[in-house]
Amino acid sequence: MSEPTTIVLAAMSGGVDSGVAAALLAEQGYAVTGVTLKLWCYGKSPLSPRACCTLDAIEDARGVARAMGFPLFVVEAEEVFRARVLQPFLDAYAGGRTPYPCALCNQHLKFGDLVARMELVGAERLATGHYARVEHLADDTWALLRAADREKDQSYALALIPYDVLPRVLFPLGGLSKHEVREHGRRLGLTLWDKVESQDLCFVPDGDYAGYMVRNLGEIRGTAPGPFLDSAGRTLGTHRGVIHYTVGQRRGLGLVAREPLYVLAVDAERNAVVVGTKAELDAPGLVTAPANWLMPVPPESGARAEVKIRYHHAPAPATLHPRADGSVEVRFDEPQTAVTPGQLAVFYDGDRVLGGASIAHALSTGARTDAGLLHTEAQGDAGALRAGASAGADLLCTDAQGDARALHTGARPDISRAGITAAS
Amino acid sequence: MIYFDHNASTPVRPEVQEEMGACLADLPANPSSLHREGQRARAALEKARGHVATLVGASADEVTFVSGGTEGDHAGLIGAALALEKRGRRVAISAIEHHAVHGAAHLLARLGFAVEHLRVGRDGMVDPRAAASLPPDTTVVAVMMANNETGVIQPVAEVAARAREAGLRTLCDAVQAAGKIPVDFEGLGVAYLVVSAHKLGGPKGVGALIVRHGAPFEPLFRGSAHEFGRRGGTENVPGIVGFGVAAELAAREVAAESQRLRRLRARFEAGVRAYFPGAIVHGERAPRLPNTVNASFPGARSDHLLMSLDARGVAVSAGAACASGAVEPSPVLSAMGVPRELAVCALRFSMGRTTSEHEVDEVIAALVESVKAARAMGKSGTGARA
DSSP states (O other): OOOOSOEEEEEOOSSHHHHHHHHHHHHTTOEEEEEEEEOSOTTTOOOOTTSSSSHHHHHHHHHHHHHHTOOEEEEEOHHHHIIIIIHHHHHHHHTTOOOOHHHHHIIIIIIIIHHHHHHHHTOSEEEOOOSEEEEEOTTSOEEEEEOSSTTTOOGGGGTTSOGGGGGGEEOTTTTOOHHHHHHHHHHTTOGGGGOOOOOSOTTOTTSOHHHHHHHHHOOOTTOSOEEEEOTTSOEEEEESOGGGOOTTOOTTOOOOOSSOOEEEEEETTTTEEEEEOGGGGEEEEEEESSOEESSSSOOOTTEEEEEEOSTTOOOEEEEEEEOTTSOEEEEEEEEEEOOOTTSEEEEEETTEEEEEEEEEEEEOTTOOOOTTTOOOGGGOOHHHHHHHOOOOOOOOOOSSSOOGGGSOOTTOOOOOTTOHHHHO | OEEOBTTTOOOOOHHHHHHHHHHHHHOOSOTTOSSHHHHHHHHHHHHHHHHHHHHHTOOGGGEEEESSHHHHHHHHHHHHHHHTTTTOSEEEEETTOOHHHHHHHHHHHHTTOEEEEEOBOTTSOBOGGGGGGSOTTEEEEEOOSBOTTTOBBOOHHHHHHHHHHTTOEEEEEOTTTBTTBOOOHHHHTOSEEEEEGGGTTSOSSOEEEEEOTTOOOOOSSOSSOTGGGTSOSOOOHHHHHHHHHHHHHHHHHHHHHHHHHHHHHHHHHHHHHHHOTTOEETTTTSOBOTTEEEEEOTTSOHHHHHHHHHHTTEEOBOSEEOTTSOEEOOHHHHHTTOOHHHHTTEEEEEOOTTOOHHHHHHHHHHHHHHHHHHHHHHHHSSSOOO
């Protein structure tokens, strides 16, 4: 190859953002090869044309490639998607957690599978349409930063990508607003410039997660009725199956009480849904699964950070206590509402993403903090879980496609895991 | 770019371009018009018909110009089945026919016909005996001359002979064979034959259906008496003129070109064997087109290989594409009993007039790098496993 220009592999979902990102790079003279991951067998899938990753979306991606004169390949990624995103998604729901599959998709597909594909085409850079920035720091380390447009910032969804891909990543939209992106699309003559954005998980087009899992994926775990318990363990009623509930949910419980009741915890092991008052949703901290660090050396115990616990959560000041097993205990300065197992805790230092991890459980109010003694995540005790786990859940996949303005704020803890779209 | 995808389409010969340009500029009339301008256009058309007839060993009046291989397959299979409907409503096609023949059979099934499929062996060849034991209401059997993916040459003459004994007509899709090996309509003994211009140096969008004198036939396109009443619609004169030139050149050169391609293929396959002892050439032991090699490189998925070769300036083809454009295992290889894990690692290399020894060596070199990269990807654990 005697190609004088930098070869870039551009991930293209068929959406406006990734399309404009690839087109901008082509315009700047990069040798772009577009790639669209085929996550489904479209012959059988009942996907709506509004969701991303459909045949229509693939055509939209091709349209950009044709308009800009670069090649595009549709590559088979069904197997990886199924194993690394879909199955964990199902397992999380069945386990009473509320997963955030977009982070897994970024980790394993866009910044995993595609990174491996860079070698195939000799690409030096991988580009996506994420609103985030990468900076090469003075000490020769690399940093993932929030987007210039705080409304659109998608750094939360990128917190699990490997540190060592940062030097190879391009985020052409990191400094732009959504409006500017659409204007670039129009200027470049891309027909998708005014396309409606998908607001949902790409594989659950109608937002009915529980229904989708049961009908389309044959999920039966978590569908058996069981007790609603209060935090003292008293039975208050019967729930429809844990798959239908998320921490923080208020609607659709069908329970009568003096003050509104919220889901405090989903205990799949006992097939119980624990409910309580809004005040009980507050947690002083949380413990994560093993964390991914976007820095060469993880921070020391006692390091300060702002921690974001769901997509639209305003990051809360906290102290981090990384543990030997890779997990992190987070102590908030002020208790936070709706700490939801399965969602990501992402650690920020200003604009910089230090790292992130899936939330294992909340800490209970009054729990003694001794990071040195709390060793394994598996020991997360039921008491802490029941009393401390809290409200959720703004779970839209706004990673590649979403529009922050259309979404409710994360502080509203009354959204069902299974009814996001209706609520937003 | 080194173009190793001549079975998909091969460059238009300069002589063809020249004649087509002249035709577009100088022959504006409708060849059915009675005035002298019309007659000039008609003359060009008939000259082309003669060249196509010569290429396949047919008479000129047996040649029907159509829009290409897909139309030819539809017009041939459906046209014969409809004409023979009173004798029976059943057709048979080989399992490895081109999509166009499968498509025509689907349409017949939609019209209430029964469709039989002739199996192929591991070598990719149809067993001619299968044509002798079809249900008695079968009227037409379709067997291609050479498979587009593997290049395996089918025993068409034997199939046609047995079919004739059983009172059946044979349709032969010779799209991939014409221009690469000699095609003899007379000698094959088939009733219908299909060829396409763009596979032999002509333009896209034109082909021919050869219908034997007296063979039953009902036209698909009706309403006017073009093409001896076999295909309504004003003829694509520039395309047909180009087809004629390409056919004339191909007829003259096929023997020598066939030999040249055979040597290139031997060189290519020697390279494959030297660098990839585990590689499998599909249909290796069967008679094959001299320009086609379909090979699996275990552990290296074909979609990865295709991307990698593309980036290294080599154009090849991989299996079949699904609706999304992603690569899927080829139904032809599946019909041959190739296991899925090998089928997803298959690439088709097809050479043509522009191919040189130097290019063959370059492709082998690119393949060495690409197979290595694709295998690394397969092992990385993040990639889809081969």
